[in-house]
Amino acid sequence: MQEFTQLFIALDETNKTSAKLAALQAYFQHAPPRDAAWAVTYLTGRRPKTPVNAGQIRRWAALAAGIPDWLFDESYEAVGDLAETVSLLLPVEGKSAPLTLAQWLEERLLPLAGKTEEEKQLAIQTWWEELDQPGRFVFTKLLTGAWRVGVSQRLVTRALAAALDMEADVIAHRLMGEWQPDDSFYAFLQEPDTSDADVSKPYPFYLAYPFDDEPTSLGEIGSWQVEWKWDGIRAQVIRRGGQIFIWSRGEELVTERFPEIAEAAKLLADGTVIDGEILAWSVEENGAVLPFSQLQRRLGRKTVGKKLLSEVPVILMAYDLLEWGGEDRRTTPLYERRQQLELILTKLSDHPVLRLSPVLVGESWRALEQKRQESRERLVEGFVLKSKDSAYGVGRKRGEWWKWKVDPFSADVVLLYAQRGSGRRASLYTDYTFGVWQGDQLLPFAKAYSGLSDAEIREVDRFIRQNTLEKFGPVRSVPPKLVMELHFEGIRRSKRHKSGIAVRFPRIARWRKDKPPEEADSIETIMALLPASERNLQ
Amino acid sequence: MILAPDDKGLYCPAGDFHIDPWRPVKKAIITHAHGDHARPGSKSYLCALPGERPLSLRMGGSVQTLAYGERLTIGNATVSFHPAGHVLGSAQIRVEVGGEVWVVSGDYKREPDSTCELFEIVECHTFITESTFGLPIYRWQPADQILNDIRSWWQGNAKDGKTSILFCYVMGKTQRIMAYLKKYENDIGKIYAHGALQQMNEAYRQSSVALPTAPNPVDMEAKHNFSGALIFAPPSAQGTPWMRRFKKQVTGRASGWMRVRGRRRRLAIDRGFVLSDHADWPQLLQTIADTGAERIIATHGSTATLVRFLREQGLAAEAMVSTPWEEAEEM
Known part of the structure; x- marks a missing residue:
């Protein structure tokens, strides 16, 4: 338990992703597998139902501390966290009991379920006395379950992979499977035969680099494949071993959320992997992409009801073929992969759900540039330009794949602070401050007040209230979790702003529920948007 | 009333002086040299002897002193300084008028501190106590x-x-x-x-x-x-x-x-x-009990909370009104 307490405090006290990763990795390297499994259970939000509620905790803590309820409430008001308040209020400082995390949970906490209220109270109060203040804090956290330590499933996966010397996507796959917190946890994750996981394994996504030059600089137009930059969720559809897996770019398995795509993918031959974009698509008018806000209605829920399925149908706009005949084809030149992709999809005789991303042909860059002006009307973000000889690479690289977006400028930013609005938004947190990455810290970058729908504003407001880290006067800080796409018109250097940059008319374009905060933009990416004359100034 | 706040600070009519005034006065008696207790501009300053150098540094001039425990008659009031254990030269100020004793605690702590004298319990009728950390979440480790x-x-x-x-x-x-x-x-x-x-x-x-x-x-x-x-x-x-x-x-x-x-x-x-020069919650309650005071006036900090708690314990407690001190700045 002591190690777990230290882990929790280490995670809690830093905002640096690298430090969190290091703390997790160190923990997993030393913790017994049973403890580690329980830690993962809590850190990834799968905690078991606890046999006591917050009201009981308040009451018992006030009694143990010998203070009236109102004074408990005032203390809570000053601290802002129930478990921490309890830990600070109790007068006795015990020595951390020499039990493991698994023992605390399996032998003590969970068996409380069948006990009477009096028995529960006596047990909890006794255990509080056994622990020192940090131990009491983390133990009470196990009871209340409000875990806001800025750790994503992905970070846990990475840490486990590093500690166990395994591939991160094997761990990701196995963590999503069936497992119990027991002694075999590490053995289960480390099973050297990875065929179970291999079957679901996606390839790392290859991303296009922002293009801000004259297209003529790219040379001959004929050596480029030009497609619309669709505005949906980038995904890989995997058909292997008789199964279907859909991975989003957030490295999340989302198969169940898009049943129509999973169903259509059954038509693919075994050993096929397609890279594409999931889009909300109107079936009337012979098909057209729907605004991203419609697609958002399909996100954020694990299963989809019939009504939503018919209101917001989705398709996969296929970009690329990564695997075919069970073989990794990523080093095959793009034009060959494309040919094969066309062949496969044509064989499905223009399936309404598996569609081919059209290739745009123009006589000159100038002609294409005109076409590009249609982007906004078409609800796409511009062009993607891919060198026809290119392999399917890893990550984001300059040179072979470009995203040539239409204005405005855009950045993916992370919500850091919120303040109440005024007027009709007076009771809601609607004024946001967003950050971008600088190394592994988030740097406040811009404020924005508009762009979200009323329903989204309410959702963000709820998130802020439930996840407030600190209050400074009217401002609240929240864990860096919500990623928004920010649009703005102009960008220049500014000495008055902490980020060194000021933007004009920033507004929220949309809420990127599909993006983990680690994938938000960095200050370097933002700087690259500066006019050339300002780019190299210090 | 032996001491009552006026527009300049805590005033003693019997001795015509102020304790820790926040505006310039004729005669200022100072518990300690922290900025929220000692402000420049008054005609004269009096503090406990060990606090002479810090206070004159802060006030930019010479100050009068009195050894701990020594009594000084000012008008109809008898004034003495007693160690508060907060910082060098910090004092509780005892004011006696016609047999009634009030003590102004200033800031204090009960733990030993090698840079100042240990807090001394001074029995009194009315105890004006600080309450910077007047919440039960504040408990110090040794x-x-x-x-x-x-x-x-x-x-x-x-x-x-x-x-x-x-x-x-x-x-x-x-x-x-x-x-x-x-x-x-x-x-x-x-x-x-x-x-x-x-x-x-x-x-x-x-x-x-x-x-x-x-x-x-x-x-x-x-x-x-x-x-x-x-x-x-x-x-x-x-x-x-x-x-x-x-x-x-x-x-x-x-x-x-x-x-x-x-x-x-x-x-x-x-x-x-977590290292403080102030009393934590248990020390506040302990000190209030130790002084034997019949009446407690809370100031500087979580006054409302402390007062409500003391009243529920059956003590005559009130909050000092009209102090312009900023809330909750520990010094």
Whole structure:
């Protein structure tokens, strides 16, 4: 338990992703597998139902501390966290009991379920006395379950992979499977035969680099494949071993959320992997992409009801073929992969759900540039330009794949602070401050007040209230979790702003529920948007 | 009423003086030299003898003094100073008029502190107590343990070649920690003190408090290597260009507020040490009981909470009204 307490405090006290990763990795390297499994259970939000509620905790803590309820409430008001308040209020400082995390949970906490209220109270109060203040804090956290330590499933996966010397996507796959917190946890994750996981394994996504030059600089137009930059969720559809897996770019398995795509993918031959974009698509008018806000209605829920399925149908706009005949084809030149992709999809005789991303042909860059002006009307973000000889690479690289977006400028930013609005938004947190990455810290970058729908504003407001880290006067800080796409018109250097940059008319374009905060933009990416004359100034 | 607030401060009609006035007055009697208790501009100042140097430094002129325990008659009032244990020269002020005794605590703590005299219990009818940490979440660990934590933090950082920067209030906290570390100054590394601390350190040394040598880092030659050193700095120095001279730095803050996680995180420091020069919740209650006072007046801090709690315990307690002090700034 002591190690777990230290882990929790280490995670809690830093905002640096690298430090969190290091703390997790160190923990997993030393913790017994049973403890580690329980830690993962809590850190990834799968905690078991606890046999006591917050009201009981308040009451018992006030009694143990010998203070009236109102004074408990005032203390809570000053601290802002129930478990921490309890830990600070109790007068006795015990020595951390020499039990493991698994023992605390399996032998003590969970068996409380069948006990009477009096028995529960006596047990909890006794255990509080056994622990020192940090131990009491983390133990009470196990009871209340409000875990806001800025750790994503992905970070846990990475840490486990590093500690166990395994591939991160094997761990990701196995963590999503069936497992119990027991002694075999590490053995289960480390099973050297990875065929179970291999079957679901996606390839790392290859991303296009922002293009801000004259297209003529790219040379001959004929050596480029030009497609619309669709505005949906980038995904890989995997058909292997008789199964279907859909991975989003957030490295999340989302198969169940898009049943129509999973169903259509059954038509693919075994050993096929397609890279594409999931889009909300109107079936009337012979098909057209729907605004991203419609697609958002399909996100954020694990299963989809019939009504939503018919209101917001989705398709996969296929970009690329990564695997075919069970073989990794990523080093095959793009034009060959494309040919094969066309062949496969044509064989499905223009399936309404598996569609081919059209290739745009123009006589000159100038002609294409005109076409590009249609982007906004078409609800796409511009062009993607891919060198026809290119392999399917890893990550984001300059040179072979470009995203040539239409204005405005855009950045993916992370919500850091919120303040109440005024007027009709007076009771809601609607004024946001967003950050971008600088190394592994988030740097406040811009404020924005508009762009979200009323329903989204309410959702963000709820998130802020439930996840407030600190209050400074009217401002609240929240864990860096919500990623928004920010649009703005102009960008220049500014000495008055902490980020060194000021933007004009920033507004929220949309809420990127599909993006983990680690994938938000960095200050370097933002700087690259500066006019050339300002780019190299210090 | 022996003491009642007027527009300048806490006033004693019988002796025609003010205690810790916030506006200039004719005669100011001062509990201690912290800025929220001692303000410049008054015609005369009186404080406890050991507080002479810090107070005259802060007020920019000479001050009158009275030894702890010695009685002075001012008009119809008899005034004496008694150790409050807060910082060097800090005093509770006892005022007796016609057999009725009031004590103004100023800021105080009950724990021993090598830089000042131990708090003394003064029996009284009315006790005006501070309540900076008037919530039961504030409970201090023994100071020796925290001081030891600070030492091993410095030692650990020094071993890694890092510079430790510790933010502490200019008067009191800095010298308390420095005095404790004196015996380690040659074992672990060098100690430095920000320019804003130099004069107060000197005032303490002149008052016979033994402090380690702690030059101003600004006085070192350019590119001086501070690795392994401990730097004392006022909280206002955090985030200033002054900090850039220290490579591989680790920051810490010593304050009672560090007890709460949110406060620690808001300050964006690497380590918080819960070390306070104020009474924690148990000490406040203990002291109130020890004075035997029939009436308690709470000021400076969580007054409403403390008053409500005391009343529920059956004590006659009230909050001091019309004090313009800023809420909850620990010094």
